[in-house]
Amino acid sequence: MKPVKIRAYFTLFQVIILLGGLAALVWFNRQFVLEFFQLTQSNHLGLILNGLIILLFLLGLSRIMQLLFAYAREHSVLGKFLGRARDKVANPTYKLPADALIVRRYHAVQMLSQQSANIDQGALANATAAEQFSRFTLIRFVNNILILSGVFGTIVSLSVALIGAAGLLDSPENLEKMGAIIGGMSTALSTTITAIVCYVFYSYFHLRLQDASTQLLANVEEATTLYIMPSFRSIEGNILHDVSILTDELRRAAESIGTVQDRFLNAGERLQLAVDDMQHHMGRMSDSSEELRLIRQSLREGFRLGEPRSGQYAAPSRMEQ
Numbered sequence: 001m002k003p004v005k006i007r008a009y010f011t012l013f014q015v016i017i018l019l020g021g022l023a024a025l026v027w028f029n030r031q032f033v034l035e036f037f038q039l040t041q042s043n044h045l046g047l048i049l050n051g052l053i054i055l056l057f058l059l060g061l062s063r064i065m066q067l068l069f070a071y072a073r074e075h076s077v078l079g080k081f082l083g084r085a086r087d088k089v090a091n092p093t094y095k096l097p098a099d100a101l102i103v104r105r106y107h108a109v110q111m112l113s114q115q116s117a118n119i120d121q122g123a124l125a126n127a128t129a130a131e132q133f134s135r136f137t138l139i140r141f142v143n144n145i146l147i148l149s150g151v152f153g154t155i156v157s158l159s160v161a162l163i164g165a166a167g168l169l170d171s172p173e174n175l176e177k178m179g180a181i182i183g184g185m186s187t188a189l190s191t192t193i194t195a196i197v198c199y200v201f202y203s204y205f206h207l208r209l210q211d212a213s214t215q216l217l218a219n220v221e222e223a224t225t226l227y228i229m230p231s232f233r234s235i236e237g238n239i240l241h242d243v244s245i246l247t248d249e250l251r252r253a254a255e256s257i258g259t260v261q262d263r264f265l266n267a268g269e270r271l272q273l274a275v276d277d278m279q280h281h282m283g284r285m286s287d288s289s290e291e292l293r294l295i296r297q298s299l300r301e302g303f304r305l306g307e308p309r310s311g312q313y314a315a316p317s318r319m320e321q
Helices: 007-028 030-036 045-086 101-114 121-134 137-170 176-232 235-303
Strands: none
Touching: 007 030, 007 045, 007 176, 045 101, 045 137, 045 176, 101 121, 101 176, 121 176, 137 176
């Protein structure tokens, strides 16, 4: 497994640099900022609307930073776990935070193994992904309504400007209505620009957070596959593995027995042919012996020769020769 790349730390560094850069930029251009967010004559409408947009942006950004810190911690715990797993430590989760993802995954697999249950890594991965997805609720909410808040501020400001224009039409000599029109249009422009700028930066960090979450989940699943699952193979998995090996060995033995059986059948056929041939020759030899005995018997009777004694071989006479 490749070393864990802690992308969350890099994103955190970017957020801190951005906030520091924005703070410095606002401080050195505070006069322009004050003019840009100038107060209108309609109960400080510009300050309220722009303040709400910036507050919404900071709320979502704070949640992003909170999750980035959490993911950085998760990556640190994962690195310690992998180091212990490579060293073949008996309990790689010793003194690690119990709420860490890799520790909870290790304990979940261990519990399933102790209960002799089937370990479904896909189900565990889906549960972890669903849990992490639920932590993005506020972030997704801010991402969806941030640009709409700028549109809302623009509409409200234009409404104020239109009200001022209507008052100006009723009394053209009243210059206060002209200020309301200009202030409303200025607020509409400022809220639009504020919302767009905040949405651009917020969307970037939102995507970076999703990358960090995806990488963390991928590293957890990889660690589960390479280091946790081999240590807690279920009993059913062991039995199936052993049965598979035994079946393969039996198949090879059956093939060998079939080959030997074929050889024995061929040898049996050859032996049967040899026995039949031998019986044929023995039959011929029996017929020849019977004929020879009859000839001898006829010769003895013809020449009135005595019968040979029992257990002795009678030498053939000159006439028999």
